[in-house]
Amino acid sequence: MNREDKSEKVQIKLPAEVAKIMSKWGGHSVRLAAARGALPMSGSNLVMVLFVFYNGENPELKEEALSTLQTLPAKIILAALSLPELHPAIIDLIVHLRFEDEAVMQAVLVHPMTGIRSLLFIAENSSGQVLDMLADNDKILRKSDILRKAIINNPNTEKVTRLRLGWVEPQEKADPPEEKEIEAAADDSDQDQAVAGAENEDKLDDESLSKYQQLQEMSVNEKIKMALTGDKEWRTLLIREANKQINTAVLRNPRITEAEAIAVALNRSSSEELIRIILLNRDWVKLYDMKKALVYHPRTPVQQAMRLMSFLSERDIKELATSRNVTQPIINNARRMLSTKKR
Structure with a gap:
């Protein structure tokens, strides 16, 4: 470094x-x-x-x-980041050394003393969940347009995220049409062909619009249909929609992958309805990473979260026992589980 x-x-x-x-x-x-x-x-x-x-x-x-x-261990770094008066220079050093640590960066992004220099480093160098957390934080992005541009220019940023932040996909320049000599005035048939050609060009223009641009013109019903049938790029865009009819339809898309479902569970802003649908899918809940994500999610019902905790490793239970990202009942249950194992 x-x-x-x-x-x-x-x-x-x-x-x-x-x-x-x-x-x-x-x-x-x-x-x-x-x-x-x-x-x-x-x-x-x-x-x-x-x-x-x-x-x-x-x-x-x-x-x-x-x-x-x-x-x-991350919990020691998090203890320091829990101090609201922690000096920005200390935070900046933590950022440079631990920018790939999701839990640490989540604490950095909400810390009142985190400076623009630290945020810019995260925007330029992070990836995956850390980069998504920054890109989704409108409050931080409003601090400086430089941050938004840095995320757009980060090679790890997904295309849909770039589009959401205002990036315009460069359009390929069409080859210039071949010049043809016109020997006679166009008759009615030629005019019909010209109109048809213009209509085809309009269709091509529509198809060349980015998915993000198309999304702005779609009705709710069109969005729901696309959520149910669209590819990963469409699903990534539509899962962010505020309308629950749209974002829940994404989880019912037969093409959705396990990794996408886990990403929804990892996103702490996912709605209660999205978490409920995930909990009803036995195949998803069988996955260890999904169980862990659901235990941490603030909208997972406490009783179901506690039941899922019984499937977690002792290492993960120890993390839960000292975590600042779960409710007190979860922490208490983790401590009880650890205490029982020691007997």
Whole structure:
């Protein structure tokens, strides 16, 4: 990872625990242990210590701090991001090191101190679910048109997302028609052919419109029909429609894939009706990734989420027990399950 050296001084108010480690207390061995994440301290303080070491002059501490930040469990990073006053420079370092971590980036995108520089890095370098989260966040995109353009120019951005953000698909230039010598005035038959040719050109123009442009002209009934029969590009567009008759029709499309259904469950903004339809599909619910996504989704009924938790691995249950993205009943149930296993 190459970061541009800004050579700007960052002033951060250090908690007493962090300031103590930064001092000569304990000597180099104590600071080295802290850089390796081996000292007992809160997650937020540890991230702050690592940030200071990373920006310090000691190359050994800098290298150890960088390695630790790259491998820290997400829950420790999230503990730091839970501080509303966390300095933007710390957030920026987290973004550069963990921009592919979905849970961490979700916290970054809602943090009040996240700066434009960090958002721009995410827009230019992320992919998959992280990129989708940013592209779907209208509140952030309104901050600067540069962000929208960066997402459009990101090679990982799907075509439908580019279109939604205002990208216009370049049209292929048609070959110039061959010039023909007209020897006589056109008769009625020639005029009929000219009219027919014009109509055909209109049809070609309609077909050349992007799907996103066509969508703006479609009626509700046309959208429902397309949701039931359209290809993946159409399904990706129509699942975002606010009208539940349209977006639920996408899930009834016989061509929809398991991966698309899981993506709907992973999207925290998916409606209660979409989640209900997924829960009724036994083939989808059999999938492990689907079970996990449904447990995390805020619109999955609590009792059904708890039932699905019994199929999750111990590692995932441990994550749920400390997660900030699920309700308290889910957290309590995860802790109860872990407690039962220890007996």
